Structures are given as structure tokens and as C-alpha cells.
Amino acid sequence: MVTAFPSPPPLSPPDSLAEKQDVVVIGAGIIGLACAAYLQEAGRQVVVLDDKGVAEGASKANAAGLALSDILPLASPRTLRQVPRWFFDPLGPLSLPIGYLPRMLPWLLRFVYACRPAQVSRSIASLADLMALSRQENPRLWALAGVEDKLRPTGSLQLYDSRASFRRAGASWAVRSAHGISFEHLQDDDLHRFQPGLSPSFRHGTHVPGWEMVSDPYEVTVVLAQAIQGRGAVLAKAKAVALKPLPDGVRLDVEGGGTTIAEDVVIAAGAWSQPLAKGLGDRIPLETERGYNTTLESPGITLERQLIFGDHGFVASPLSHGLRIGGGDELAGLEAPPNYARARAMLTKAKKFLPELNTEGGFEWMGHRPSLPDSLPVVGRSKASPRVVYAFGHAHLGLTQAAATACLVRELMAGAQPSIDLAPLRPDRF
Numbered sequence: 001m002v003t004a005f006p007s008p009p010p011l012s013p014p015d016s017l018a019e020k021q022d023v024v025v026i027g028a029g030i031i032g033l034a035c036a037a038y039l040q041e042a043g044r045q046v047v048v049l050d051d052k053g054v055a056e057g058a059s060k061a062n063a064a065g066l067a068l069s070d071i072l073p074l075a076s077p078r079t080l081r082q083v084p085r086w087f088f089d090p091l092g093p094l095s096l097p098i099g100y101l102p103r104m105l106p107w108l109l110r111f112v113y114a115c116r117p118a119q120v121s122r123s124i125a126s127l128a129d130l131m132a133l134s135r136q137e138n139p140r141l142w143a144l145a146g147v148e149d150k151l152r153p154t155g156s157l158q159l160y161d162s163r164a165s166f167r168r169a170g171a172s173w174a175v176r177s178a179h180g181i182s183f184e185h186l187q188d189d190d191l192h193r194f195q196p197g198l199s200p201s202f203r204h205g206t207h208v209p210g211w212e213m214v215s216d217p218y219e220v221t222v223v224l225a226q227a228i229q230g231r232g233a234v235l236a237k238a239k240a241v242a243l244k245p246l247p248d249g250v251r252l253d254v255e256g257g258g259t260t261i262a263e264d265v266v267i268a269a270g271a272w273s274q275p276l277a278k279g280l281g282d283r284i285p286l287e288t289e290r291g292y293n294t295t296l297e298s299p300g301i302t303l304e305r306q307l308i309f310g311d312h313g314f315v316a317s318p319l320s321h322g323l324r325i326g327g328g329d330e331l332a333g334l335e336a337p338p339n340y341a342r343a344r345a346m347l348t349k350a351k352k353f354l355p356e357l358n359t360e361g362g363f364e365w366m367g368h369r370p371s372l373p374d375s376l377p378v379v380g381r382s383k384a385s386p387r388v389v390y391a392f393g394h395a396h397l398g399l400t401q402a403a404a405t406a407c408l409v410r411e412l413m414a415g416a417q418p419s420i421d422l423a424p425l426r427p428d429r430f
């Protein structure tokens with residue numbers, strides 16, 4: 001059954017911004033809106049700015065997974081080992097158009113540097129902290145949005161192409177086990193009984209029962225925006241172009257010439273955050289990992305859980321209004337037009353892996369993941385002003401980590417002891 005989406009709340013025009021604000025949040029994606037909801041709950045008057053609208057960035061059509069078991073950073077020797085194989089497949093999980101290589105090179109070098117064992121251990125510890133906090137805070141965020149009924153404890157099923165691939169994944173499951181994450185490996189008939197409809201070529205899988213999903217990322221993000229607007233937050237359609245610290249606040253210029261002064265500012269502009277930070281003197285190596293998917297309204301099959309085709313870098317996500325197939329990683333920056341052949345390549349593979357899948361009539365999408373080279377977000381204050389807090393760079397995990405991030409931002413702004421160690425997430429760590 002196709003579910004009608006809620007309409008995004010109306011946004012005020014940029015010239016409606018008052019001269020003075022309490023808190024301005026830049027970005028109406030899931031991170032900015034979660035921060036706004038938490039700050040509002042703490043009694044702050046919040047204004048959220050976005051130049052495109054609510055959930056028009058990466059938060060619009062992601063894979064809907066609350067991937068609480070994903071504590072292994074992408075920047076790891078495991079990924080480096082896969083890169084050569086992936087690069088030889090032009091429509092495979094990873095692509096880097098040659099023209100973008102010079103721009104991407106500094107980020108790639110930092111990525112390789114982050115694959116050293118000491119940093120991988122630090123990243124795992126920090127991701128485990130973030131995920132534990134996410135597990136604790138997610139129910140609060142979804143209650144603030146009033147969408148508790150749109151959370152689904154579906155679990156996930158990771159699938160392997162071969163026994164060799166399953167064996168290679170063993171070390172990563174040992175790490176998860178050490179962090180208290182439960183899972184169950186399934187083989188042959190047990191696997192096919194658990195997940196009917198799979199191609200018989202699959203003989204190994206891992207079920208993670210603690211994985212959750214939302215009904216649809218756009219739906220929950222829009223409803224969250226409606227909820228905070230209903231409680232008095234102002235949502236304005238405006239593009240922040242520059243910030244200037246003042247003795248008692250922050251001056252914020254918006255495109256078109258408007259200016260407002262805020263007590264505090266949160267920069268949560270996803271993959272577009274870097275120029276704003278740079279203008280404040282913070283050089284943060286943010287890049288984008290572009291991902292693609294196709295949403296099938298009549299997929300012809302019903303899945304109870306998210307399926308992860310890890311050897312191919314994509315997932316199948318059952319949503320309230322269909323089945324979404326996608327993922328992938330294209331390092332092509334913010335400006336290049338989408339190459340939807342990447343979405344179609346994943347769909348073709350999905351048809352092979354799920355033979356009953358009806359791939360007709362899908363809706364294609366491309367989104368910009370905001371990514372730092374060490375696979376950790378930035379959550380911390382600008383060196384230019386303690387009144388500017390950064391909350392961006394959540395890469396593949398922004399939906400999962402939104403509530404934890406909002407909790408940390410609220411703690412930072414209140415001068416409270418943060419719930420987790422923020423050193424690995426500091427903006428000046430690079």
C-alpha cells in the first residue's frame with residue numbers, strides 16, 4: 001500500500017528574520033532538526049535556516065537504517081584491501097571520476113593515514129560511544145517528533161557472496177562482539193528459511209537483531225520539522241553565507257543581504273558546511289561521498305528487514321511506501337551532475353540476488369553524504385568562537401547518530417559534561 005507523505009512545513013522568507021535571535025541552526029536536515037529539537041526542549045528559542053527546504057539534502061532518501069551495530073570505520077585496512085577490486089568495476093561500489101582526483105587527493109591521503117591501526121582503534125571506540133548514546137537517545141528524539149510508531153525493530157541481514165567473504169568478515173564481527181553487539185551467523189537452509197526469496201547462490205549471512213529502521217527518512221524528518229515548528233521554532237528559507245563572532249553573539253549574513261545576530265549558532269549544513277567553517281578560520285577536510293538509490297513502489301516482494309549486500313556496497317530497505325535499493329560511493333564532489341547509471345547497476349544486481357524483484361518504475365535519487373577522512377563526524381566548538389558549534393560529517397550514519405549528536409550539542413551549549421569523550425570528534429583534530 002502506498003502511504004501519502006506529510007507535506008513539509010511552510011518556511012518563512014529570509015527577510016522575515018528578526019534582528020536578534022537566541023539560537024540559529026544552519027541546515028534543516030536530520031542533524032540540524034534534531035539539534036533544534038533538543039535545544040528547544042532545553043528552553044532555547046530556535047531558528048532553523050535552510051536554502052533548499054526541509055530534508056532536501058542527504059536526509060531525504062537515505063536507506064532508513066538505524067545502524068547501531070556499525071561501529072567499524074570505513075577508513076580501515078579492510079576497505080583499502082577492497083579498493084583495487086572495486087575500482088576495476090566501473091559501476092561498482094566505489095568510483096572516483098578522474099577529473100575530481102586532484103580535488104579529492106588531500107582527503108584521500110588523510111583517509112589512508114586514518115587507516116593506521118592506532119587511529120582505527122580510536123575510531124572504533126568513538127563510534128561505539130556514539131552508537132551507545134544513539135541507542136539511549138533515539139527514543140527521546142522520535143518522541144519529540146511524535147513518530148514513535150514509525151520506528152521498526154526490523155533487524156538486518158548481511159549477505160556474503162562466498163565463504164571466503166564470510167570468513168574475511170570474521171574479524172569485524174569479533175570487534176562487534178567485544179562491544180556487546182549481538183548477531184547470529186546463518187548458513188544454507190537456515191539462511192534461506194530465515195530470508196525467503198534470496199538467490200540460491202547465497203550460502204552465508206549474519207542477522208543483527210538490534211538494527212532498527214524508520215518507516216521512511218523523509219517522512220520522519222518532515223514530521224520532526226513540523227513538531228518543532230508547532231512548538232514555536234521558526235523555519236526560514238535562507239542561505240547562510242558568512243558568520244562573524246561578536247563579543248556577545250555571532251553575526252550571521254544570509255544570501256540577499258540580510259543579517260541577524262544570534263546568541264549561539266549551530267552549523268549543521270551537511271556536505272555544504274565547509275565554506276562556513278573556513279570563513280571562521282577552521283580548516284576541516286570535509287568531502288562528500290555521493291550515494292544513489294532507486295525506490296520501487298511495486299517491488300513484487302516483501303522484505304521484513306534490511307538486507308545488506310556488503311560485497312557490492314548496497315542495501316535493500318523496506319519502507320512504508322516501497323522498497324529502496326541503493327548505496328554505493330562516488331567521490332565526485334558537490335557540483336557534478338548525478339550519474340544514475342550507478343543506481344541502475346545496483347538495481348540490476350539486486351534483481352540477480354532477489355530473483356522475484358520487480359524493478360520496473362522506480363524513482364531514482366542521489367544524495368551527498370558529508371564525510372571526514374577518519375569516518376567520524378565533527379561535533380565541537382569553532383576556534384573562532386565558543387558560540388559556534390559544528391555538527392556535521394556523519395557520512396553513512398547521520399540518521400542513526402542524529403539524536404546522539406543533538407544531545408552532545410545541547411550539552412556543549414549548556415556547558416555541561418558531555419555524555420561521551422568529544423576529543424575524537426574535535427573540529428581541529430586534522
Ligand SMILES: Cc1cc2nc3c(=O)[nH]c(=O)nc-3n(C[C@H](O)[C@H](O)[C@H](O)COP(=O)(O)OP(=O)(O)OC[C@H]3O[C@@H](n4cnc5c(N)ncnc54)[C@H](O)[C@@H]3O)c2cc1C
Nearest residue numbers: 027029031057058059062063065240270291397398399400
Ligand atoms: C544513499 C544513502 C544512504 C544512506 N543511508 C543511511 C542509513 O541507512 N542510515 C544512516 O544513519 N545514514 C544514512 N545515510 C547518511 C545520512 O543520510 C546522512 O549522514 C545525513 O542525512 C546527514 O544529515 P545532515 O543533516 O548532516 O545533512 P543534510 O541532510 O544534507 O542536510 C544539510 C542541509 O543543510 C542545508 N544547507 C547547506 N548549506 C546551507 C547554507 N549555507 N545555509 C542554509 N542551509 C544550508 C542543505 O540545503 C541541507 O538541507 C545515507 C546517505 C546516502 C546518500
